[in-house]
Amino acid sequence: MDQERWKRWIAIPSWPCPACQAGTYRIVFKTIQVTESRAERISQSDPSENHDDMVDRFVAHMKCDAPVCGETGTISGNRNTFRFWVPEEDDYQTEVSYEALSVIPSPLPFKIPPKVPRPIELKVREAATLFWIDQKAAASRVREAVEAILTDFGIPERNDKGGPLWLDTRIKLFRELDHGKWVEQADLIEAAKWIGNLGTHDTVTRDEALDAFEMLETVIEDVFVRARHDVLARARERNDKHRKPKLAE
Template identity: 30%
Template structure:
């Protein structure tokens, strides 16, 4: 759920389209703009300079904003600092029509503190700590430096391979250390009986490669990688299927929800 909401957030929001996202502190409440302290925005020097242009239009206005979001849960009320960019866009009605005169600011985030979580909090999804740590590291830089975040998501995928006992190195017959690439390890993971999970991790690896070589990843690109990694994590670490299988077996043996009465 978080990934889809974050993708919406990456596209920007207006005053009336803020996507409610889970609080990074309590994971139970939802973040929203603080009505008592609305986001403060300033027009940039460049935007002011553009006003001198003969063909200036209101859509050229842009700048930076800062402020706080607040958790709506009364027991939490966490404040999350946010900064980013804004620009004016045409304000449209419910039928997507512009009246030819109205504009509204579109906010695009660049930083959150505390960082927003990339994966939902799920009691039955027991993700190993090294993977969670790398995803947390990715979340702290996601908005400001998506390519760096993409590298950290790839590192989380490699941590998953570590947890699945897929070696990083091997000793050759001559006693030398042979290092395996991420691709080599994914191939080993596939042949070890995890073809679906290996395909997901391979896609995460390619996204990480783009981050390393092109420095051009978007937030949406990184979130695609997180989405793929999350599915692999659910296939490997979600305890719910085993729990449901055990429950079904017990009910079938009892031929109902309760053990048969003693005869």
């Protein structure tokens, strides 16, 4: 995933489109509306305050640039206007950047391959929507996505007595599956789980939430894209073997 696009302050809010996952979903600058915050209004009337670094509120439309898609959305949050002196040009320059606190529909932190089962996809989409305003909640959803991956692998959710199985136990079972084929993915899942646990009990930084997304992305890619390519390659090999004698007849 491109973590740069998910930084707190960005000059041009734009991400891969959440609908077609091919076009670029970007802010429509002509629709931006800005309003001053109360703190900024008070600061502006105080001559002793720094007026070269202002934060106000904004809302705007989003649009996907792929003509066949054209998905639309909304974005809102804070806008920072920073004015600074450039001695070489003997003039001021202004830098404007945006902090998204809501993007609906939300862009996805990574491309979701078509093979990903719907319950896992829904958790990733929920995590992405929550990320802007609540990184803790986003990390918890990543943990739920991880649980859904284990369920898809047939790892039981309950023990013999009908009680819930701890996620640690489920990860251990996943680690032992297929003679240890998924050991690396189990490590990634375990680390994403730790970040998700922080989401339940502690604070989660923006970078930690992005790390959890990246771990989830790698697991999804390995499990639902590469592994299925492996099995597809074996299936095709087998089909070829059976078809060839027939062609020779």
